[in-house]
Amino acid sequence: MTKIVGIAGNRVIESIDYFHGNHVDYIQTELIEGLQMFDTLPIILPIGQPELAEKYIEKIDILILAGGQDVSPIYYNEEPNRNLGMTFPPRDAFEIALVKAAIRQNKAVFGLCRGMQLINVALGGSLFQDINQLPEFKVSHLQAPTRECFKTHRIKISNDSKLSSFLPESYLVNSYHHQAINQLADGLFATAYSSDGLIEAFESQEHRILGVQWHPEMLWRYHEDDRQLFKYIVECL
Ligand SMILES: [Mn+2]
Known part of the structure; x- marks a missing residue:
C-alpha cells in the first residue's frame, strides 16, 4: 500500500529578494526523491499552528523531520549559549506538536540531524548547544567544506538495534552538526555512538521512532546502505 509521508517543511526566512517579497516553505529535493524510490506519496507540511498537528498527522502514515536551524533552547529550559546558531521557534513549536501527535496516533516518526534532536526535545530531552566548546568531543562533526556525499567519521551501531538489521x-557517516543530544529523553535508546561518545542514532521500543544524526538524503545516490535506510523507513518503521 502506498505510504503517505509527511515531511515537515522548513522556511527560507532570507528569501525576500529572490522570491519577489515572498517567504518560502520548502523541503530538500534529495529527501523527497529518496522517498520516491519506494512506494510513497511524499507531501510537505508547511509550518503552521501547533493546534493543526493532530489533523495533519491523521492524513499521513510516516512523519519525517529534516535538518536545519538549531532547536531553540527555550524548549529544553536553557538560556541561549553565545555560540547558538540561528533558531526559528515557530518551526520548533509546530514540529514538537507533530511529534507528539504522531506518537499519540501510533504513526512512524523519522528524524535526521536537527530532526533527531527535535524529537529528543519534544519528548523531554536536552541538547548540547555547541559541541565545539566542549573539549571532550574531539571528532570533527562539521565536515564542510568536504562535500556531503563523502562519509567522514565512524560510528558504532548496537547489535540489538533496528539499524543493525541492515547496517x-x-x-561511516557524513556529519553536519555543531549540536548533539545531551540528556536523552525517557523512552529513547541510543543505538549508535561516534568514537568521541556522541549519540548518532536512537530508537524507541514502545513507539515507531528512529533518529539519525547524519544526512542519508545526501548519501543515497552514492551509497547502497543509505538506500536501504530509506527502504527501512518506508517499509518497516
Ligand atoms: Mn556526527
Whole structure:
C-alpha cells in the first residue's frame, strides 16, 4: 500500500529578494526523491499552528523531520549559549506538536540531524548547544567544506538495534552538526555512538521512532546502505 509521508517543511526566512517579497516553505529535493524510490506519496507540511498537528498527522502514515536551524533552547529550559546558531521557534513549536501527535496516533516518526534532536526535545530531552566548546568531543562533526556525499567519521551501531538489521556494526557517516543530544529523553535508546561518545542514532521500543544524526538524503545516490535506510523507513518503521 502506498505510504503517505509527511515531511515537515522548513522556511527560507532570507528569501525576500529572490522570491519577489515572498517567504518560502520548502523541503530538500534529495529527501523527497529518496522517498520516491519506494512506494510513497511524499507531501510537505508547511509550518503552521501547533493546534493543526493532530489533523495533519491523521492524513499521513510516516512523519519525517529534516535538518536545519538549531532547536531553540527555550524548549529544553536553557538560556541561549553565545555560540547558538540561528533558531526559528515557530518551526520548533509546530514540529514538537507533530511529534507528539504522531506518537499519540501510533504513526512512524523519522528524524535526521536537527530532526533527531527535535524529537529528543519534544519528548523531554536536552541538547548540547555547541559541541565545539566542549573539549571532550574531539571528532570533527562539521565536515564542510568536504562535500556531503563523502562519509567522514565512524560510528558504532548496537547489535540489538533496528539499524543493525541492515547496517554493519562499524559504519561511516557524513556529519553536519555543531549540536548533539545531551540528556536523552525517557523512552529513547541510543543505538549508535561516534568514537568521541556522541549519540548518532536512537530508537524507541514502545513507539515507531528512529533518529539519525547524519544526512542519508545526501548519501543515497552514492551509497547502497543509505538506500536501504530509506527502504527501512518506508517499509518497516
Ligand atoms: Mn556526527
